[in-house]
Amino acid sequence: MEKSVTMNNTDQPNKPWVAYVGPFRFPDGGAAARRILGNALSIYEAGYDVKIISGQTKEEIKTEIPDFLEVISTEERTAEKLPQFLKRIIYLTMGRKTYNWFKSQNNKPNYIILYSGYTPYILWMKYYCKKNKIPLFFDAVEWYDQNSVIKNILSPYQWNIEFSMRFLLPKLNGLIVISEYLQKIYEKKSIKTIKIPPTIDTKTIIPTYTKVSKKPLTIAYTGTPGSKDLLNELLEAICYINENDIFVTLCLAGITEPELIAYDFFKKTKRTDSPSYIKAYGKINHDAAIKLVGSSDFSILFREKNKVSSAGFPTKLVESLSVGTPLIANITGDIGIYLLDGINSFVCQSPSKENITNAIERALSLQAHEYENMRFNARKTAIENFDYRHYTLSFKNELFK
Structure with a gap:
């Protein structure tokens, strides 16, 4: 088992690979990290290499990484200890460093899956994927109710989730959804959807x-x-x-x-x-x-x-x-x-x-x-x-x- 946090170019000319992208922490990111790991195992079993392109800092990686994965830290999560209003401003720019990392790579991914990040990340990744003709998918695991959105109307996190779920996700190439509830919503919008519950290696x-x-x-x-x-x-x-x-x-x-x-x-x-x-x-x-x-x-x-x-x-x-x-x-x-x-x-x-x-x-x-x-x-x-x-x-x- 070996940690991989390199920011250098990675060139693997033959084997197709999938990038799992977002502001999450990995592998120490709680339920989100375990969700991503389960899906990464399925994707690797399907014949693809998997790279986790995480917005975490290198210092946030505290435990060993499964040896079939490569984890790249793009240092998006640098505002965690700043005052709330600064965090909200910086949040709107998230995804830019990840975009720049992808832009620097000679070996482009075959597919990109985005977990969380929502509007800022989606806009950066959609621009990159359209330019490079790469399918972009989203892993959808939540949707807050209307009362929560109204109560936290000044929170960029709340309104950007709502905007993304309603208007941006249906325009992507497909979705991984965690529940039948989400599956029914997006199938009605004629978007390719697969339902995957939380998975593990039993x-x-x-x-x-x-x-x-x-x-x-x-x-x-x-x-x-x-x-x-x-x-x-x-x-x-x-x-x-x-x-x-x-x-x-x-x-x-x-x-x-x-x-x-x-x-x-x-x-x-x-x-x-x-x-x-x-x-x-x-x-x-x-x-x-x-x-x-x-x-x-x-x-x-x-x-x-x-x-x-x-x-x-x-x-x-x-x-x-x-x-x-x-x-x-x-x-x-x-x-x-x-x-x-x-x-x-x-x-x-x-x-x-x-x-x-x-x-x-x-x-x-x-x-x-x-x-x-x-x-x-x-x-x-x-x-x-x-x-x-x-x-x-x-x-x-x-x-x-």
Whole structure:
């Protein structure tokens, strides 16, 4: 494994190659980086070299890069610590350094895929691609709702996403979309579209087939909730279940104790610290988060049904299933295609305290063999639906034809 952050010309005369471009960090860029890696694996399997043309600085690369990839840092992300108004001005110029890098190359890519960046990046890349007769695609993984756009109307990030999604994306050569919601929108606009959920290499992930804990049941949550993940009702349900004894332990990665205490449930109960059966670990690295989920009896995922959850797809669901950990969740977007109640998950009709309590009580009542079957089915779901190898032909025979 070797880091590659060179800015020099790269000449590989024979093998076709694909450039994955954007302001993201890679490979340390969270769910975005893992999305790109999964797609890059499929593209490489289809017979193309893949180069990640990232807007990050060289210093942002902190871990090893898969040896089949080359990563070039174009230093677009230099405004991270500047005042907000300067960041917004500089944001409008993003993509220029990436354009200049492409312009300097003798060996042009066969295809360019853009992830994020939106209007500034699209305009630079579209100009370059038109000039050099290179197909330009976009990897679409989100779409904010109207309330979010109105609330943040002064944010260039918000309005440029909206403008891009509505007017610029339909004019590109094709789209990779993460959900059926986005696929239906763009197919109506007669643009070539392939649907690819978050993907992984399941062969490199070792599941943990543990027996269900008699007491307490361990439930894990990983991530930064923000406004998308609903935790308040989960806290209510677990405290209700544990009123007379400890039946459930909740492990939270990505949330600090002060952030946890700020939830409405704790404010209403006037608690100044969390009970012993709720553990907030704060921010941990991705490997530790996967290990936590793999060693837990269930992971949880509760989200509101809205445009955001319909357009996106939670990477944490894929990762939980891949380590053989079933979920307790409500259905939003495409996840109902994969989560089967009582088979690889317990599904709540809505993320209310009552529904969550009922789901956890069902989990507590499982016999050991029933739980072992759920873990097996979770892993099987990941292998059959989210392994990158299933999508190689989608790139080769559909997007790149």
